[in-house]
Amino acid sequence: MNLYDKVPEPRKENIYWVYPEGTIPTKLIDLTLERRKEDVKVEGEVLDDENLARKVKTIHLDEFDPICLSLYGLTVKTNDNIWHYELTGPSQFELLHYDGNESGYETHQDTMYFDNGLCRKLTIVTLLSDTDNFEGGKFYIQYDGVEKTYIDLKKGSVIIFPPYLLHGVEPVTSGERIAISGWSTGPNFK
DSSP, rough: OOOOGOOOOTTTTEEEEEEEESOOOHHHHHHHHHHHTTSOOOOEEEEETEEEEEEEEEEEEEEEEEEEHHHHHHHHHHHHHOOOOOOOEEEEEEEEEEETTEEEEEEEOOBBOOOTTTEEEEEEEEEOSGGGGEEEOOOESSSSSSSSSEEOTTTTTEEEEEETTTEEEEEEEEEEEEEEEEEEEEEEOO
């Protein structure tokens, strides 16, 4: 079975779709991590009002990196089956390193509009770490802004959802959680 034969699993009335563990092959994950091991990780702390919203180290990835192309291909396939948004291409993929020093990402949206009439249409996240390599770091979605729905991501699984959906990552208390997030863009929502 190849990468594109896997069937996404619809969740919560197609608000998000999850591809299972191993959808992104371990060989591709290892290649990506090996190629980026010498890259400088940028400390990323984003303040939301007066609180720390994001504490994570990032490495920016080229949209034409093999793993990013695979993720974009899955996004197009999922979009064709569920949302039918007009997509124009991949945008801003990041390799995210959450260490055991309470790094995480508070509840947020990924919505972004650009000056050229495009916006983020879909968010793509894949987990690159084995879940036994870290504690905490659970990915969640909030439909109502209150109750968290935890998504059981495993190494190589992928979740795709509209960027206006509230989501976050619980603090990592030990080990290291490595993931990739990226976006697909298209004409502004009307």
